[in-house]
Amino acid sequence: MIEVHELAKEYRTGGRAVRAVDGVSFAVGDGEMVGLLGGNGAGKTTTMRILATLLRPTSGTARVAGRDVRDDPIGVRRHLGYVSTTTGVPDRLTPREVLDSFARLHGLDRSAIAARIGGLAESLDLGAFLDRPCGRLSSGQRQRVSLGRALVHDPPVLVLDEPTSALDVLGSRDLFGLLAGLQADGRTILVSTHRLHEIEHRCDRFLVIDAGRIVAEGSRETLVAGRPGGLEEAFFATIGRGDAP
Amino acid sequence: MIPSAPTGGWPARLAIARRDLVEFVRDRRALFITLVMPMAMYPLLALSSTLGIRTAILELDRRQEAEQLVLAFSGEDAEAFGIRIGSLASRSAGRPADWPDTIAMRIFDADEALAIIDEGVADAWIAIPRGSIARLDGEGTLPLEVRLSTVRPPDRRVKEHVLTVLRGVADEVRLARLQRAGLPASLIEPLRIDFTGDRPAASGSAVREILPTAIAAVLVLLALLTATGAFYPAIDAIAGEKERGTIETLLIAPCSAFDIVAGKFLAVFAVTLATLVANAVSIALTTTVLGRFLPAGMVGGLPLGDALACAAVTLVAYVGLAAVAAALCLTVTAASKSAKEAQNTLTPVVMLIAALAGSALLPGSEGHRWLPAVPFAGQVAVARSMLSTLHERADAPSKAAADALPTPVGLGAGLAISVASSAAFTWLLLLVTASLVSNEEILFRGPDTAIRGFRRPPPRSRPTPGQGLAVVLMGFAALWYAQGLAPEEFVPALLIQQAVAVLLPLLAIAWWQRVDARDAFALRRPADSPLGTTAACAGGVLVGVGIFFAGAAAALAFWQDEISPEARRFAGQIVELVCGGPAWRAVLILAVMPAVCEELLFRGWVLSAFTGDHPSRRRAVIAVVAQAAAFAAFHLLPERMPQTFLMGLALGGMTLATRSILPAIVAHAAHNATPVLLVARSAAADLEAADGMGAAGLPPWAVMAAIGCLIAGGGLLAASRRGSPEKASWT
16 A cells, blocks of 8 residues: 655755645555546656655655655565656567566566566557567557556556556546556556546545645545536636636 | 565666667667777778878888989089999998998989989989099099989988988098098098997888887777767667656666666676777778788787787776776766767767877876776776787897896786776766766756756756766866966966866856855855864864875885876975975965865865765765865876875865865865975975985874874864754765
8 A cells, every 4th residue: 555644855946945745645545546636746746756766755754565665665666566657668679578677677587577478468458569669659559568567566556647648538548447457456556647537437536736735635526526517627626726717 | 476586686787788788789870880880990991091001111111221322413524423432332341331222323414414303313413513523633622512302202311321422432532632641541530430239120110110109099099989889878778768768667676776777887888898899800800901901010010829918908908998988978878868968978078088098198108007097098008018018029139138028917917907997987987877867856857958058057056966077077178278378387387277277167167057155165164163163173184184194104105216207396396385485375375275276176066066965875975985086186196196085085074074164175274284384394404304204204103193183183073063953964
């Protein structure tokens, strides 16, 4: 599971300190899929990068599968699958090579690697392009490879930062279908997106972040609370832009 | 299914290296430029230069071997004059030394002779008018005008040969006149000199003159091209990953940043090694082909065993060079956001590598004990030394002469120093790269800084590592120009060097980057209370004095009398300055001014650049070592580098511990002022006595006092921080 308590991250830009994340606390339980919603610069990516151990928190704590991101970053990485805003797939390698190299980095032995790649090719439907250079794949195919790379060590926790930003509607639907399957396997999933409509009926709960703070938290029903505009209207109301067109 | 096997270490490094190598091999353009280009370049270079080399060698050999003098005569007594020269030439003894091997003589009328000379058919034309022979046989002086050909290639030996021939004729006439006067020939020959043991000039001896230069040029070229082999893979390995957005996924692999950097280093190193091998193979093949076009002896002058030994030593030394080049290129690209930015930053680095490699050819550098430790220069020096020695051994006239040359064991020490130095530099650079690659600011900062154009950036707390190094590089360039432009007098030159090489670049870049001077230069009091500040300054004084005596003792013990002429000249200038004016003036110029300027640069700017906004213990160590290395290199003289490096470490640690530059400035000033005050207090006789002390070293009490100063100084510095709420803390 993911546990975040009073997490803060401060950057220095232009000679002044900017708190990108300012006292965020939340938890995502085992087998739960939670959506992290927020506009540009709200603090979503910074929070996820802290969880992925790419950034060090200025204060507060964050734990992934019981490991603290500050004290045991290697332990966190072994239990976490992370998909960044960019697909993070090298153009000149094939999906098989991408999965193979990350499996090696996670300490899998040769027979386990072959079995794991076979399993991921089947579950993520990579078989048709497993040996084609990633540079020649479509955005949807690349995103599948990226997800495969995040899953290669079979982590219990997945953090996905705007995984649908480069996908069309079909690709987005397919991806959330895959995530639903992973959630059904008992994985903890934290996913962020701008496109509220595509996540509205997929997540168990939502966290709304604005100016580095969690401003609302709860299930779709709790947040929408009868608003006809659904989650989108609830989101704008929560961040104080309810009158926006 | 999380694997229980430990992650990281060599399996992770090899996995990353394999991944990067596969990526690089699939980039056909980079592969072509890195590996195939050198194979094509050497033949092209050889083809374009072969004709010139061949002509130069043949011309040199022609001059050193058989020489023919072509003389044109005109005038009515020309034939008789020619007969006299011919008679002289036909004798085997009694001829002047340096007589030309053959003399061709032709007789023309004046107009024809002029035409012949203008066409370059003859070397010289001499008019011998009627009555010339009668004047020679009498007692008069015959005036002769010799017109040299302006068309033939300029050769000063033609003039010497004409003079030799005419002097021979004059000697004959002189002897005849003495005989007629009844005087002995010895009257005009008080000395007779015969040279013996002079080896005859062998065919191909010009090769011996050209060969060392040609070998040195090829070694520098090999160093440069080997280093450029790291250029593209290094850009692709880190800056390219950032540009493609793949670095984040790599950084969340369960291994340390050092493992990632080490894996990438292995890939870049492998490509650089492949470039080295491609270059070496191309050189070997080109040399073989050249052997067919160049005169005998130019190629293949060494026995096979020696040639193989040379190749082995060169390759081992250059493997170290390849490692340093790969690590250096990675370090530079790790600080870049995009491939283009990395390319721009690497270009001056390649120039720096070329300059370092070329510096191994500077006059006087050959044979310097510690030159092999200098990256890029050392490897060239080792290979050059090995080749030169084996060539000299092969050319030695006797076994005794060959045995007097440096032995392979002696050369092996240079190779060992070079390899050890390469390993140390590589390791250090990889540590810096690991620190940079996971640096949040570099990893996630905004777009490529190049797109900002010439607008000043927004204000910031501290400089970046790149900006830290940029000032040092600008300082080196300024130091170079200042040496040429500054006046010869010591004091103005010193003032200009400090101003141009240290202060100006520092102030310019600090102003441009809008850094917070308090953070960037550690402009704080070392302690909250006046007593604490006084204790810190007193500690600085003791540490400075202690470092001076400890460093002097170590330097005297280590270098003994092997002080370079530059170091002796520098010491002499200091003594002259101290003895030539009031002591306060010398202290101001030699102690206070350098202490302020250099501390602001190294313990201020460079140290804060490497520690960054979020210092960790590891970054602090890297920062202290990096600024100490830059500080040592800045002092140029190899004898001073170990001492200045250790001093840099001590002052860097002191600045980080006290969070203030003040104790370091005080310590530096005390360090420099100590010898000034010692010299000022000594009479000339004492100085001579002190000079004699060099070989024996400092007395034991001085060494003990130095250690005492260091301990007491450290204690005072620690005490000054006691109770201070703003203590340095590293995670």
